[in-house]
Amino acid sequence: MTRDVQVTFDAADPRRLGRFWGEVLGYVDMPPPAPHGTWEEALAAWGVPQERWEEAWAVVDPEGRGPRLYFQRVPEDKAGKNRVHLDVRAAPGAQGEERMAALAAEAERLVALGARVLERHSPEPPFGAGHVVLADPEGNEFCLD
Structure with a gap:
């Protein structure tokens, strides 16, 4: 079900x-x-x-x-790091510098909407394709993947 x-x-x-x-x-x-x-x-x-x-x-x-x-x-402010977060698939299938450029462009668009860039993680093969960690306008962390 x-x-x-x-x-x-x-x-x-x-x-x-x-x-x-x-x-x-x-x-x-x-x-x-x-x-x-x-x-x-x-x-x-x-x-x-x-x-x-x-x-x-x-x-x-x-x-x-x-x-x-x-x-x-809710009345209280966010406290601490999220235990669950969203991954926004902004560059599916892209790799290396092409991927990171696509993520940077999307991060720039989201910053204009009120997000903040927190961290950039370069590709680290074989498991790390590279991603960008952001926070939404209320501080909730999410990733551009």
């Missing part, structure tokens, strides 16, 4: 972090359920107080292949 997977992020600003990850992965904001045209309309119809409308956000793969990413507001 297979299961669907959702990746959940704790966040200070769920919408901002969700939109960042949407840009990273080519995802889109999760549309509101019919018949609602906007999330604000849906939340109002469900009686959710307006001060709670920014507590969660989600982005989805427009082709329906990848998992939904869900962002939930």
Whole structure:
């Protein structure tokens, strides 16, 4: 039996972090359920107080292949290194300098969106193809692989 997977992020600003990850992965904001045209309309119809409308956000793969990413507001700041992280496959199949150039170009794009580069790991055959470690706008580590 297979299961669907959702990746959940704790966040200070769920919408901002969700939109960042949407840009990273080519995802889109999760549309509101019919018949609602906007999330604000849906939340109002469900009686959710307006001060709670920014507590969660989600982005989805427009082709329906990848998992939904869900962002939930939490009061505490991130503490410590992630025990689980995402690897964003930015240069599949590329090797050596071609790979590292592709990763550097993608890292530059993500830095413009609010990420920070933390480390660059050069290729170390036979197992290390090279990767770049970044942090998203709220400090969650992830790799460009």
